[in-house]
Structures are given as structure tokens and as C-alpha cells.
Amino acid sequence: NAGVMQNPRHLVRRRGQEARLRCSPMKGHSHVYWYRQLPEEGLKFMVYLQKENIIDESGMPKERFSAEFPKEGPSILRIQQVVRGDSAAYFCASSRDSGAFFGQGTRLTVV
Amino acid sequence: QKEVEQDPGPLSVPEGAIVSLNCTYSNSAFQYFMWYRQYSRKGPELLMYTYSSGNKEDGRFTAQVDKSSKYISLFIRDSQPSDSATYLCAMRGGGSYIPTFGRGTSLIVHP
Numbered sequence: 001n002a003g004v005m006q007n008p009r010h011l012v013r014r015r016g017q018e019a020r021l022r023c024s025p026m027k028g029h030s031h032v033y034w035y036r037q038l039p040e041e042g043l044k045f046m047v048y049l050q051k052e053n054i055i056d057e058s059g060m061p062k063e064r065f066s067a068e069f070p071k072e073g074p075s076i077l078r079i080q081q082v083v084r085g086d087s088a089a090y091f092c093a094s095s096r097d098s099g100a101f102f103g104q105g106t107r108l109t110v111v
Numbered sequence: 112q113k114e115v116e117q118d119p120g121p122l123s124v125p126e127g128a129i130v131s132l133n134c135t136y137s138n139s140a141f142q143y144f145m146w147y148r149q150y151s152r153k154g155p156e157l158l159m160y161t162y163s164s165g166n167k168e169d170g171r172f173t174a175q176v177d178k179s180s181k182y183i184s185l186f187i188r189d190s191q192p193s194d195s196a197t198y199l200c201a202m203r204g205g206g207s208y209i210p211t212f213g214r215g216t217s218l219i220v221h222p
Contacts, residue, residue: 004154006154031208033209033210035212040119041214042117042199042212042213042214042215043155043199043212045209045210045211045212048208048209055208056207056209091154091155093155093210095208098143098160099143099145099157099160099210100145100157100201100210101157102147102154102155102156102157103154104153104154105153105154107152
């Protein structure tokens with residue numbers, strides 16, 4: 001049973017470009033969460049999704065950020081017109097009805 | 112006041128020591144409690160998952176929850192240099208599936 005798969009592991013984007021981060025949850029898991037982590041800081045919740053539904057996006061900036069979890073395929077976190085402050089590690093986690101399991105993250109660097 | 116408080120450390124101990132890591136929280140609705148281990152530049156790894164108050168043991172790890180004091184602990188027996196990592200507590204409840212994380216405690220076990 002493969003774990004939570006995230007890709008790419010590293011992503012470099014120039015200011016103003018779009019970043020697209022993908023997450024495939026563990027088999028059988030219907031809950032997906034995205035978190036952002038800055039150096040020396042904890043995990044900051046961004047968005048919680050179930051298949052085809054955004055359940056809670058209270059942690060996501062209102063501008064430029066969006067997330068989806070389609071019926072088929074991975075969950076996508078999209079950041080439009082990236083700025084230097086978007087540079088961080090973005091982690092996806094999935095769960096069924098117990099603890100959440102994390103992927104290895106995507107490290108986004110905006111240059 | 113943050114919902115989940117965790118001393119960032121670092122906590123430095125000699126190999127073989129018993130390590131005690133702790134979190135306090137303010138939301139009495141939390142019912143599910145988790146501990147994660149995160150190595151540098153890796154995703155968090157779920158170590159322990161407990162429900163409500165009490166103790167749970169898994170190998171060298173023991174998780175303890177005291178809901179009356181809003182205080183949780185993770186004990187590591189016979190600590191090893193390979194235990195050196197950041198340990199994050201997380202919790203959820205009140206009808207929400209979203210885990211709320213502490214900032215993490217950096218643990219260093221020196222030979």
C-alpha cells in the first residue's frame with residue numbers, strides 16, 4: 001500500500017509564474033489536507049477536501065491560491081502569480097477516520 | 112493564546128535517556144491526539160494516535176493524555192541518536208477532521 005505521493009518534490013518558479021502541486025492520497029483515504037511549513041515554524045493548515053468538495057479552506061489565502069480534489073486523479077494545489085513569500089514546503093496528508101498520513105512534501109522556491 | 116502550545120527546544124539528551132515531550136492545548140473539544148516525528152527535509156511520520164484520556168504504548172514510545180489538564184505527553188525510552196528529529200503534537204475534535212499542530216520540539220540525542 002503506497003503512502004501519500006506528492007510531486008514534484010522540488011519546484012522552482014520565477015515570480016509571476018504558476019505553481020501546481022499534486023497529491024495522491026493513500027488508497028481508501030477520502031480526506032485530503034494541505035499544509036504549509038516555513039523554516040523553524042510548525043505546520044499551518046491551508047485547506048481540507050473530500051472528493052469533489054472543499055470542506056474547509058479557512059487557512060488558504062483568498063487571492064492566488066486554489067485547491068481541488070477531482071473525482072478522478074490527484075488533489076491539486078495551485079498558486080497563481082507566485083511571489084517570493086510563497087517559498088515554503090507544502091505538505092499533503094490524507095486520512096480515513098484516524099490519524100493523518102503525510103507525503104514527503106513539495107519544496108517550492110520562487111526566484 | 113495559540114490553540115496548541117509546544118516548546119520548540121532544542122532538547123538535548125544523552126543516548127539512553129528517557130525523553131519527555133509535552134503539549135498543552137486550550138480547546139476542550141479535542142478528542143483525538145497524535146504525535147509525529149519529522150526528520151529534516153522530510154514529511155511528518157505518524158508515531159502515535161490516541162483517543163481521549165489514558166496511555167498508549169508502542170515499543171519505546173508511550174503517549175499519555177490528560178484531558179482534565181489539557182496536557183499530552185510523549186515518552187521515549189532508551190533514546191537513540193536516530194531519534195534526533197522534530198516531534199510535533201497534533202489534535203482534532205469537536206466534529207472537525209482537521210488536525211491542529213503544535214510548533215514542534217527539536218530533540219537531539221547525542222552519543
